[in-house]
Amino acid sequence: xxxxxxxxxxxxxxxxxxxxxxxxxxxxxxxxxxxxxxxxxxxxxxxxxxxxxxxxxxxxxxxxxxxxxxxxxxxxxxxxxxxxxxxxxxxxxxxxxxxxxxxxxxxxxxxxxxxxxxxxxxxxxxxxxxxxxxxxxxxxxxxxxxxxxxxxxxxxxxxxxxxxxxxxxxxxxxxxxxxxxxxxxxxxxxxxxxxxxxxxxxxxxxxxxxxxxxxxxxxxxxxxxxxxxxxxxxxxxxxxxxxxxxxxxxxx
Amino acid sequence: xxxxxxxxxxxxxxxxxxxxxxxxxxxxxxxxxxxxxxxxxxxxxxxxxxxxxxxxxxxxxxxxxxxxxxxxxxxxxxxxxxxxxxxxxxxxxxxxxxxxxxxxxxxxxxxxxxxxxxxxxxxxxxxxxxxxxxxxxxxxxxxxxxxxxxxxxxxxxxxxxxxxxxxxxxxxxxxxxxxxxxxxxxxxxxxxxxxxxxxxxxxxxxxxxxxxxxxxxxxxxxxxxxxxxxxxxxxxxxxxxxxxxxxxxxxxxxxxxxxxxxxxxxxxxxxxxxxxxxxxxxxxxxxxxxxxxxxxxxxxxxxxxxxxxxxxxxxxxxxxxxxxxxxxxxxxxxxxxxxxxxxxxxxxx
Numbered sequence: 001x002x003x004x005x006x007x008x009x010x011x012x013x014x015x016x017x018x019x020x021x022x023x024x025x026x027x028x029x030x031x032x033x034x035x036x037x038x039x040x041x042x043x044x045x046x047x048x049x050x051x052x053x054x055x056x057x058x059x060x061x062x063x064x065x066x067x068x069x070x071x072x073x074x075x076x077x078x079x080x081x082x083x084x085x086x087x088x089x090x091x092x093x094x095x096x097x098x099x100x101x102x103x104x105x106x107x108x109x110x111x112x113x114x115x116x117x118x119x120x121x122x123x124x125x126x127x128x129x130x131x132x133x134x135x136x137x138x139x140x141x142x143x144x145x146x147x148x149x150x151x152x153x154x155x156x157x158x159x160x161x162x163x164x165x166x167x168x169x170x171x172x173x174x175x176x177x178x179x180x181x182x183x184x185x186x187x188x189x190x191x192x193x194x195x196x197x198x199x200x201x202x203x204x205x206x207x208x209x210x211x212x213x214x215x216x217x218x219x220x221x222x223x224x225x226x227x228x229x230x231x232x233x234x235x236x237x238x239x240x241x242x243x244x245x246x247x248x249x250x251x252x
Numbered sequence: 253x254x255x256x257x258x259x260x261x262x263x264x265x266x267x268x269x270x271x272x273x274x275x276x277x278x279x280x281x282x283x284x285x286x287x288x289x290x291x292x293x294x295x296x297x298x299x300x301x302x303x304x305x306x307x308x309x310x311x312x313x314x315x316x317x318x319x320x321x322x323x324x325x326x327x328x329x330x331x332x333x334x335x336x337x338x339x340x341x342x343x344x345x346x347x348x349x350x351x352x353x354x355x356x357x358x359x360x361x362x363x364x365x366x367x368x369x370x371x372x373x374x375x376x377x378x379x380x381x382x383x384x385x386x387x388x389x390x391x392x393x394x395x396x397x398x399x400x401x402x403x404x405x406x407x408x409x410x411x412x413x414x415x416x417x418x419x420x421x422x423x424x425x426x427x428x429x430x431x432x433x434x435x436x437x438x439x440x441x442x443x444x445x446x447x448x449x450x451x452x453x454x455x456x457x458x459x460x461x462x463x464x465x466x467x468x469x470x471x472x473x474x475x476x477x478x479x480x481x482x483x484x485x486x487x488x489x490x491x492x493x494x495x496x497x498x499x500x501x502x503x504x505x506x507x508x509x510x511x512x513x514x515x516x517x518x519x520x521x522x523x524x525x526x527x528x529x530x531x532x533x534x535x536x537x538x539x540x541x542x543x544x545x546x547x548x549x550x551x552x553x554x555x556x557x558x559x560x561x562x563x564x565x566x567x568x569x570x571x572x573x574x575x576x577x578x579x580x581x582x583x584x585x586x587x588x589x590x591x592x593x594x595x596x597x598x599x600x601x
Contacts, residue, residue: 081484096482098472100542109472109483112465123463 009072010035011173011205012057017066019052026052027229029066034174034205039196041208041216044226045249050209052229054176057207058090059083071173087173091163093182099152103144104129106151107136107166136165140198157188164195167204174205181215193219213242227251278591282535282551285580289555293562300566311565313444317512319557320450321346321505323550325521325528326535327457328501330549331494333532334461336474336541337394337401339498341408342528345386346521348416349379349506354425354516357432372432375510380503386412387499391492405495409525416518425516436511446508453504458546460497470494474541527556530577534584538592555580 012034019027027049034040042050055061057068059077068075070086077083080090097106105112108129115125130147137144142161151159160180167175177196181189189212196219199206210216216223217237225232225248233248277284290306297305305311325342332339357375360366366374386408393404427433438445461467469490472480481487502521509520535552537544559576 080482084484090482092482094478096476096479098475098479098483098542100471100475101468105468105472109480110469110485112468114465117463121459121463123459124465124468 008036010069011071012207013069013072014053014057015067015069017053017056017063017068019056019061019064025229027056027063030226030229030231032207032224034207036205037200037203038221039200039206039208039219041210041220041223042226043210043213043216043223043245043249044232047228048226048232048249049229050226051178053226054090054178054207054209057083057174058088058176084170084172087171088176089167089170089172089174090176090178091160091167091180093179097151097159097162100150102130102133102148103137103151103162103165104131104133104147106162107133107169109166111170132169133165136169137161139168140165140195155188156184157191160184160188160192161195164192164199168199168202172204174207175199176207176209178209179211180208181210181212189215213245216245217242225249275591278587279536281584281587282548282555285534285555285584286551286558289558289562293558293566296566305562305565309442311561313447315554315557315561316447317444318561319553320446321509321521322524322527322531322556323450323553324453324501324505324508325524326531326549326553327453327546328498329528330457330532330535330537330544330546331461331467331470332401332498333529333537333539334474334541334544335470335491335494336477337491337494338405338529338539339390339495340402340405340525341386341390341412342405342498342502343521343523343525344409344412344416344518345383345499345502346506346509346524347518348386348412348419349383349503350509350520351416351420351425351506351516351518352382353379353507353510354427355419357427357429357510358425361429368429368431372429372435372511375427375429375432376504376507379507379510380500383499383503383506384496385499386502387496388492390499391495394495395488395491413518420516420518424518427510427514427516429514432511433514434511436508436513446512449508453501454546454550461546466490466493471542474543527553527577530581531556533588534580536584536588538588539585 010033012032014030014032016029016031017027018029030049030053032040032053042053044050052061056063059080059082062076062078070088075086077086098109101109104126113125113128114122115128117123133147134144140161142158151162181192184192193215196206196208208216208219220237222234222236223240223245224234225245227249232251235245293305297303325346329339329342353375356378357371360371360374361368390405390408393399394401435445440448461470469480469485472483472485473487473490477487506520510516531552532544532549533539533552534555535544535548535550537548556577559580560573563573563576564570
């Protein structure tokens with residue numbers, strides 16, 4: 001393992017993780033650490049096991065062998081909800097937002113704040129949602145002018161900011177970003193990269209998956225390469241090149 | 253501050269005030285239709301009969317009573333359609349409930365010897381409880397067996413239809429119960445009891461849809477089931493609740509039908525199913541899910557009731573009703589699609 005600039009305990013420590021699907025060995029004794037304020041990029045060809053690993057971390061799959069420590073505590077989530085309750089948020093390329101709802105409603109989706117109207121009738125506290133949306137988006141340097149507009153009215157990058165805002169608002173420890181820029185145009189990709197940098201400054205641990213090596217080199221503190229479900233190497237961006245990463249990915 | 257991320261979140265298309273007005277009109281199209289229709293019939297009535305169409309207590313009462321049954325069904329259908337589903341069984345769930353209400357009310361009165369008021373309550377309660385069966389089966393088929401809503405509820409349409417006719421012995425089931433008939437025909441301070449009960453149902457449904465997590469999650473699910481699931485919403489449980497609610501409204505509508513006509517009829521809701529869907533769509537919901545609201549549905553149901561009553565009132569052949577309602581549905585869907593092109597989605601309260 002290469003040394004890292006961060007001191008202290010990792011937010012996430014995966015050790016010797018293995019997972020099979022029928023006859024397919026998706027992961028073989030894979031290990032991965034993520035430290036606070038660190039962006040770890042997962043690189044690998046299709047089928048290298050990146051997806052399986054992050055799904056095991058977030059609670060979609062359960063490992064056959066190996067262990068996952070979150071803040072030093074052994075965890076095994078039976079569902080993504082459980083992972084989320086324990087501070088793991090996943091951000092997807094296809095923008096897991098309800099387009100017809102406002103920014104606030106999306107940040108709070110599934111966890112809406114309630115208040116009592118007329119002293120007895122529980123109702124959704126929309127004012128609170130709007131306020132939290134405004135404050136959270138300002139933290140990301142987005143200044144929301146129309147808090148009641150559905151997120152469909154915003155651009156792809158802005159919507160990705162909403163998804164990232166959700167992770168910030170719920171105070172996620174670990175943010176997993178699965179191809180967060182894949183569905184976006186180039187200027188929008190730039191915005192998401194800078195959003196990742198704000199997450200990093202906020203001390204979150206970030207796992208970043210991308211097919212775009214340029215994005216990886218720009219944003220990652222460490223690049224962990226997978227090949228056929230195994231660790232194939234680990235490099236720091238300033239001590240390696242795209243060529244070397246690609247060689248590790250394809251195994252030549 | 254020149255951070256890359258720094259930007260104002262503005263809708264990506266700039267909308268001119270004119271377009272904004274058009275969008276607003278599209279939102280409120282059901283009310284606009286309603287006003288235009290009322291003006292049309294008003295002018296006609298003044299010219300042809302020399303009296304007012306709308307400032308006429310009898311007409312108002314007839315239209316509002318006329319609107320109650322399709323509106324009750326449409327209230328449940330609103331939730332289903334917002335969730336990107338459809339409930340085709342609703343009409344015959346209403347018929348089945350109507351027959352069950354008639355039978356059980358009669359049984360409670362004559363065999364059990366209960367007083368008429370208690371017998372009526374037994375009738376209403378049993379029809380609502382019975383509605384749980386098709387509601388839960390619909391929900392189960394769609395949520396757990398992944399049957400498309402159109403197919404699952406079409407199957408239930410057949411099952412409920414057959415069951416209703418079997419229970420009724422192929423006929424209507426007469427009810428002799430003054431209380432039951434009072435619910436369907438009496439007035440309180442000049443307002444029909446049916447209209448009061450339907451208004452209460454509207455308030456409850458509006459609350460559920462616009463103020464609770466259940467309603468909020470229904471909108472989210474209709475926009476993107478994947479997004480809703482990823483946000484931790486229990487889609488299966490939500491689907492069960494939505495179809496259950498729809499069937500319960502069918503049960504209520506069936507029981508009230510029995511009161512209004514002093515008889516349970518298997519075919520009570522047959523013509524109302526399409527009206528219920530039409531009311532929701534005219535009211536601004538999209539059949540693709542994710543949009544709609546109770547106020548729109550109320551307006552949609554009133555549009556249909558005014559068309560149907562108004563055409564009879566001005567003595568046009570009744571078959572024109574179908575053409576008029578059909579035309580309004582088509583115009584409404586066209587408005588919805590045009591509006592979608594302007595703005596990727598629609599806003600909810």
